[in-house]
Amino acid sequence: MAKHSKTPTALYEKDGVKQPDSVNQSVAQNVKQFRRKQPSANELVEGILKGDKIALSRAITLIESTNTEHLDKANEVIQGCLPHANQSVRIGITGVPGVGKSTFIEAFGKYLTAIGKKVAVLAVDPSSSISHGSILGDKTRMEELVKDENAYIRPSASGDSLGGVARKTRETIILCEACGFDTIIIETVGVGQSETAVHSMVDFFLLLKIAGAGDELQGIKRGIMEMADTIVINKADGDNIAKAKLAKTEFNRALHLFPAKNSGWTPKVTTCSAYEKTGIDQVWQIIADYFELTKENQYFEHKRQEQNQYWMLETINEQLKNRFYSHPEIKILLEQNKKAVQNNEISPFAAAQILLEKYFK
Known part of the structure; x- marks a missing residue:
């Protein structure tokens, strides 16, 4: 029997240079150890008070957890942050899908950080009723604001809570305030039930509209319009400027049909272009005027006190329901x-x- 030739053939291939591992095992092990080691409630509070965004994010994740084992630790973190909260202004922003909420919030947030504000954006993303998943794409939409050192964006899934905002969002506000953010913006999932929940946890409620989409007729409807402290007509640029001005007139007429607000504030209507970043300063001026008035007539503090009572009762209702079903x-x-x-x-x-x-x- 003939022996096999040891001479290399055309199919023979020399051993190449061994490629390094795609993952550094030492680094991977360190990351695993870091993740495995959960910081204590006191460590999270200390980090938050120092302005550490990582500690803030971890604490918010703890609050959002549905694991009952995390509840006591989350409450401990909230209790530690509470004395350092309530030093901000809270703004709720809503509008129908496609009105440009994310674009507006980014332009508005960049304007605020430019004038020395620290901005936290709590964006509530709708959860699917079928898969229960959520895209959480607000950081992608706000690509400039997310890179700003004086801004923090936290998208959260709405889950099955009322309109996607309930106790968890309320407590997240407390943590953001303790972390040093003086302007809290809450973006809702869209016009619907969420507005009621958002209105009960913010100081100022901003309704975004667009012209030329039948919105003028919606202006005379009650509910969402009665909650709004200002109406901002977005996308007032290019060929849409004339339509935006007409819509502004229509909404101003509609607002006169509603009863006076307890705050003594008369809702304003203005136009802006979040894309071209025009009119943003006028929006902030309206908000600043509102806070000046309501702090002067004591309504600001009165509203905060009412909201605290409301959320105490809401928490009782939620806890009773959870304990009943479990x-x-x-x-x-x-x-x-x-x-x-x-x-x-x-x-x-x-x-x-x-x-x-x-x-x-």
């Missing part, structure tokens, strides 16, 4: 009653009464 015996009884209700063996009201009586025994 009760082991209620879980079993609930499934039984669901089937009985579906089969028309018992009325929904009677089933609910049985469950509640069982829980409160």
